[in-house]
Structures are given as C-alpha cells and as structure tokens.
Amino acid sequence: MYEKKDYSGLIGIPGISEKALITHLALYEGYVNNINKLNDLLVEMEKAGDVQSPEFAELNRRFGWEWNGMRLHEYYFGGLTKGGKDRNSDSELDKNIVKSFGSFESWKKDFISMGMMRGIGWVILYYDKIRGELFNVWIDQHDQGHLAGASPIIALDVFEHAYMIDYGKDRTPYIDAFLNNLDWAEIEKRFI
Secondary structure, eight states, rough: OOOOOOOOOGGTTTTTTTHHHHHHHHHHHHHHHHHHHHHHHHHHHHHHTTTTSSSHHHHHHHHHHHHHHHHHHHHHHTTBBBTTTOTTTSSSHHHHHHHSSSHHHHHHHHHHHHHHHSSSSSSEEEEEEETTTEEEEEEETTTTTTTOOOOEEEEEEOSGGGGGHTTTTTTTHHHHHHHHTTTTTHHHHHOO
C-alpha cells in the first residue's frame, strides 16, 4: 500500500497561495489513493483469472497514468521549500547544467520557455546517465513522453490546477515562484 507524503510544510510558500497548495495536495492524494485502488482491483482480477478482459488491460494502462501522477507530484513538491535554498555553483549538477546548456542562465531560459508553451503537462529536467547529459523535456500526459532510462531532477507542473487559482492563465509569475522556491540541496541529491 502506498502512502501519501506530507508536504503540508509548504503551506505559506511565497508565490503559491494556501488555497492553491491545498487543492494541489488533494489532487496528489487522489493519485496515491487511486494507485492503491487500482492495485487492489488488478490483484483481484489476477486471482480470478480475468487477465484477458478489456477491463484488465485498461486498468493496467490507467495504472501508469496514476503512478506517474503520484510520482511526478512527489518530485514537484519534494523539490520545493519556503523561500528556496541556493544552488551550489560548484556542485556536480551545476557543472553538468553548464556542460549541457552552456550556462545556468541558458538552462533556466530554456526551462522557462518550455513552461510557457501552450498546453498542459510537465517540464522535467532529466539526466541521462548513459550520455552524462541533461535535457529539458515537455511531457503532455503523466504516462507519455518520458525519456526511458533518464532520471527526473526537477519537475514543474504546468497543468492548470497548479497555477490558475493564483494567476489565471498567466504562468509567468507561477513559474517564477516555482523557481524561487526550489530546494537546490534536495535537487542535487537526485542527480547523484
């Protein structure tokens, strides 16, 4: 059984209202609950030998959606802290950002540009250990478009629920708030 992580300590984070955060956390909790419900249903169907049905197939497909919804939100919330924590420009992550993008500012500009693209989804900074390279990637849906074998380092939620309560259709101040509240010490752990 999966249990939701407690991110209530983020309430009061600059640039994201309590109402928006509580709504977002409830959505995350729904993903965790749905993972548990789907898991129970799939186990029962397997026990009953109902593994050739369209329902079994669709529930398995839905599992990927709910799982990634849960996990991406954990990357999102887990990478934030009130007021942010400064990045270490001597860290291995920072050095790799410069290697992959030319400079930290170039990475940030690219990341923001992707976050401003029309549509719903996620912007994820991925690390490909095989090539030793970082990529900013747009993900439309939770379960589609991920880079196989690459590790998420930063996950920016750009589904409407993340910003519309506070900013309407204007993502700019939301993305600024997100970046200003990044916990670079935590994010660097994901790179190691």
